[in-house]
Amino acid sequence: MTQRWQDGSAGDIDYAAAGQRYAEFRQEEPFIAEQIRKALGDAKSVINIGAGAGSYEPTDIDVTAIEPSATMRAQRPAHRVAAIDAIAENLPFADDSFDAAMATFTVHQWHDLAKGIAEMKRVTRGSIVIMASDPAHLHDFWITEYLPEALDREMSRFPAIDLLLDLLGPSARVETLLVPLLCKDGFTTAYYGRPEMFLNPAVTGAMSSWTLLDEEIRERGRQKLARDLADGTWDARYGHLRSQPFYDGSMRLIVRP
Numbered sequence: 001m002t003q004r005w006q007d008g009s010a011g012d013i014d015y016a017a018a019g020q021r022y023a024e025f026r027q028e029e030p031f032i033a034e035q036i037r038k039a040l041g042d043a044k045s046v047i048n049i050g051a052g053a054g055s056y057e058p059t060d061i062d063v064t065a066i067e068p069s070a071t072m073r074a075q076r077p078a079h080r081v082a083a084i085d086a087i088a089e090n091l092p093f094a095d096d097s098f099d100a101a102m103a104t105f106t107v108h109q110w111h112d113l114a115k116g117i118a119e120m121k122r123v124t125r126g127s128i129v130i131m132a133s134d135p136a137h138l139h140d141f142w143i144t145e146y147l148p149e150a151l152d153r154e155m156s157r158f159p160a161i162d163l164l165l166d167l168l169g170p171s172a173r174v175e176t177l178l179v180p181l182l183c184k185d186g187f188t189t190a191y192y193g194r195p196e197m198f199l200n201p202a203v204t205g206a207m208s209s210w211t212l213l214d215e216e217i218r219e220r221g222r223q224k225l226a227r228d229l230a231d232g233t234w235d236a237r238y239g240h241l242r243s244q245p246f247y248d249g250s251m252r253l254i255v256r257p
């Protein structure tokens, strides 16, 4: 049976402790939302699993949202549907209940990935869209020079893309997700051109891999980055990113049409 934290959180993060300000820093990024919407095709209904505060839920389709953490459910804005308290591994719906299913930034937290994906497939007639990081590309990002531990942590959590493809079946494909310079959704690479953001503990507090590290390790990374920003080392190497419109990193959509 999936173990749940006191507020109902069902993955490896206790959102009562680490997610109080999630919606403040993790807003929907419109450029990414457009790609997700396109991948959902002509569905008239969609189930959003691990729905959190509702980012990326289409506004022109009937949405059912599933979210186990009360802390996250409480951060859903008024224009989103209320989320149902349930977990990916045991969806309280009959077979083929929805045209489509989506899961954004969540599969790496599930206790039983295979069961969660099997449940997604069971309740869905058509498209399934998963947004996740490709663990093989996490260390391509410059933050690895400052806090490799955060990316190591991510690598041990994110499933290999091939595994997701296998679980979704032979028609599944991978799409690269480009990240825009002023990305509104504060995941790690969202700040590729705004390095100062990593110096704000509230910003990194909304990135689950950072919250899983000891404060001493986080502080060491922040201090090294602060030094490199102050003496120009960071800008000499990466300053071009400050005006680069998009970043091609580890973000992927895995889509079963």
Ligand SMILES: C[S@@+](CC[C@H](N)C(=O)[O-])C[C@H]1O[C@@H](n2cnc3c(N)ncnc32)[C@H](O)[C@@H]1O
Pocket (backbone or CB within 6 Å): 009, 010, 011, 012, 015, 026, 049, 050, 051, 052, 053, 054, 055, 056, 066, 067, 068, 069, 072, 086, 087, 088, 089, 103, 104, 105, 106, 109, 110, 111, 208
């Ligand atoms: C990083 S948040 C992403 C929220 C939202 N999908 C988004 O894109 O902003 C991960 C979410 O997955 C949820 N989650 C973790 N384990 C889960 C599980 N086993 N079943 C369903 N949701 C789960 C968490 O409670 C959390 O709200």
